[in-house]
Amino acid sequence: NLIITNVSKKDFRKDGSCFDPWFQTNSRKVTNTLWFLNCIDNYIPKKFDKNIIIFARKKTLYRHNFIFLINNFFKTLIKFQFSLKNIMHEFSVHSQFSNIISEKILSEISNGKFKNVINSYEAQPFQNTVFKKIKKINRNIRTVGFFHTALSPMATSLIYRSGAPDNLLISGKYSKEYLSKHLDWPKKKIKIIPSFRYNIKNVSNMSGYIYLPYDLPSADIIIKSLQNLLTNNKYKIISNLIVKNHPLKDV
Numbered sequence: 001n002l003i004i005t006n007v008s009k010k011d012f013r014k015d016g017s018c019f020d021p022w023f024q025t026n027s028r029k030v031t032n033t034l035w036f037l038n039c040i041d042n043y044i045p046k047k048f049d050k051n052i053i054i055f056a057r058k059k060t061l062y063r064h065n066f067i068f069l070i071n072n073f074f075k076t077l078i079k080f081q082f083s084l085k086n087i088m089h090e091f092s093v094h095s096q097f098s099n100i101i102s103e104k105i106l107s108e109i110s111n112g113k114f115k116n117v118i119n120s121y122e123a124q125p126f127q128n129t130v131f132k133k134i135k136k137i138n139r140n141i142r143t144v145g146f147f148h149t150a151l152s153p154m155a156t157s158l159i160y161r162s163g164a165p166d167n168l169l170i171s172g173k174y175s176k177e178y179l180s181k182h183l184d185w186p187k188k189k190i191k192i193i194p195s196f197r198y199n200i201k202n203v204s205n206m207s208g209y210i211y212l213p214y215d216l217p218s219a220d221i222i223i224k225s226l227q228n229l230l231t232n233n234k235y236k237i238i239s240n241l242i243v244k245n246h247p248l249k250d251v
Contacts, residue, residue: 001114001116002033002108002114002116002117002118003030003036004038004105004118004120004127005023005120006022006040006120007038007039007040008039009039013026016047016048016049016052017049018048018049020120021197022120022148022196022197023196024196024197024199025196027051027052028049033051034052034112035052035053036053036104036105037053037054038101039054039055039056044056072096095125097125097126098124098125098126098129101126102126102129102130102133105130106130110137115142116141116143117130117131117134117141117143118144118145119145119146120146120148121147122157123158127163129163130163131145143165143166144166144168145167145168145169146196147168147175148197150175151175151178151179159184160185160186164185166189167189168189168191169191170193171192171194172192175192208240209241209244210241211244211245211246212244212249214248214249
């Protein structure tokens with residue numbers, strides 16, 4: 001197996017292993033598996049196991065970043081024959097990141113013998129790119145996406161499209177119905193499973209609190225929304241709730 005997942009500094013252990021927060025398991029507990037870790041805070045430990053590959057960005061000087069920018073801009077101009085639409089798409093941060101990380105992952109797949117490629121799936125551009133190109137390398141490799149969180153109100157990034165995994169693992173009957181009814185996913189490709197990420201042991205008691213959003217683009221919107229809620233709250237069910245930060249912001 002090849003498991004592709006996102007980690008940060010706090011997930012690495014002193015013994016050289018890594019605890020994956022999405023699958024809630026230690027890298028040493030999964031046999032015959034290569035872990036490709038995209039380190040979101042660019043931390044690289046001094047010691048890590050042989051079955052771990054860490055993808056992180058090096059600290060570079062400003063002039064090196066500027067040279068990279070100029071080189072890629074002219075390459076993109078030539079590649080897409082000065083098509084403004086394609087250039088704008090390809091030259092975005094997401095597309096550039098997808099090109100770089102996909103190349104590294106596909107190199108490992110080409111040089112190895114994998115039956116399954118499993119990803120903590122968020123429908124990011126690089127994830128769909130990798131899954132799509134895997135099939136060109138070997139159509140028999142099974143691609144699996146584990147969607148580890150609840151669906152957002154507008155989950156348009158999850159529209160079924162080129163590069164979608166062979167199987168999508170998701171928790172909740174409603175989530176499966178929503179994906180198949182509104183986002184074009186074939187029902188046979190969606191598997192309902194108990195959540196790896198959340199269980200009774202690792203979820204704290206959230207009763208008695210009202211949580212702020214993950215991001216606060218406008219404090220006025222939040223205040224007006226709360227005022228509207230309080231005005232229409234006939235049963236005063238939130239009168240004694242304590243305001244808390246979003247759980248992930250406290251990590």
